[in-house]
Amino acid sequence: MSTTSKLRRDIRRRRETQAANREQAAASPVEPHAELRDQQRTLLAGVVRRDGEWVLGMDGRIAGQTESAARVLCLLMQAAELHERQGTPVRLVYSDALKDAAHAEAKAEGKDFDQYKADFAASLKPATDA
Numbered sequence: 001m002s003t004t005s006k007l008r009r010d011i012r013r014r015r016e017t018q019a020a021n022r023e024q025a026a027a028s029p030v031e032p033h034a035e036l037r038d039q040q041r042t043l044l045a046g047v048v049r050r051d052g053e054w055v056l057g058m059d060g061r062i063a064g065q066t067e068s069a070a071r072v073l074c075l076l077m078q079a080a081e082l083h084e085r086q087g088t089p090v091r092l093v094y095s096d097a098l099k100d101a102a103h104a105e106a107k108a109e110g111k112d113f114d115q116y117k118a119d120f121a122a123s124l125k126p127a128t129d130a
Contacts, residue, residue, distance in 0.1 A: 030055075034073070034094035036080055044090065045079050047072050047098060054098070069101035070113070074120045 033054070034047035045058040054072040055065040058079070066072055073094065080092045106116035 032095075033098040034076055034092070036076060036083075036090055036092050038083070038091075039089050044083065045076055047076055047094070049097075068105060069098055070103075070105040070116055071120065073098055073102040074117045077117065078121060078124075 029050075031049040032046065033049055035043060036045040037043055045056065045063075048055050048057070050065075053065045053067055054069055056063045056072050056075060064072075064075075076092065076094070080090050083090045102116075103113045106113045109116065111119070
C-alpha cells in the first residue's frame with residue numbers, strides 16, 4: 001500500500017468519524033419524565049419528551065407519541081392499573097413537568113384531571129352492541 005493511499009484512507013476515516021460525532025451532537029435531547037416498574041425494578045413502560053412530543057415506550061419499543069401530556073399520562077396510569085389488576089404490583093413515578101402539563105391540558109378543556117382521565121378511559125373502551 002502506498003503512503004498516499006494510506007494517508008487518504010486515514011483522512012476519509014477521520015472525516016467520517018467527525019461527521020458521525022456532529023450528527024450525535026445535533027440530535028435532539030431526550031428528557032425522561034415517567035417510568036413504570038415492577039417489584040424487581042424491571043422497566044415496564046416509560047415516557048420521555050423529545051422534539052416537543054411525549055413519547056410512550058413499552059416493552060422496549062415506542063408505543064406511540066403525542067403532543068398531549070394528559071393522554072400519555074392517562075395511558076401510563078391505565079397500564080399501571082392493568083398490571084395491578086393482574087396481580088403485579090408496580091410503581092409509577094412521573095415528573096412534575098408531566099403532571100403539570102397534563103393538569104393544565106385538562107383544565108383547558110374545562111375538566112379536572114380525574115374527570116379527563118375517566119372520559120379518556122371511557123373513549124378507549126369498545127362500544128357494546130345493545
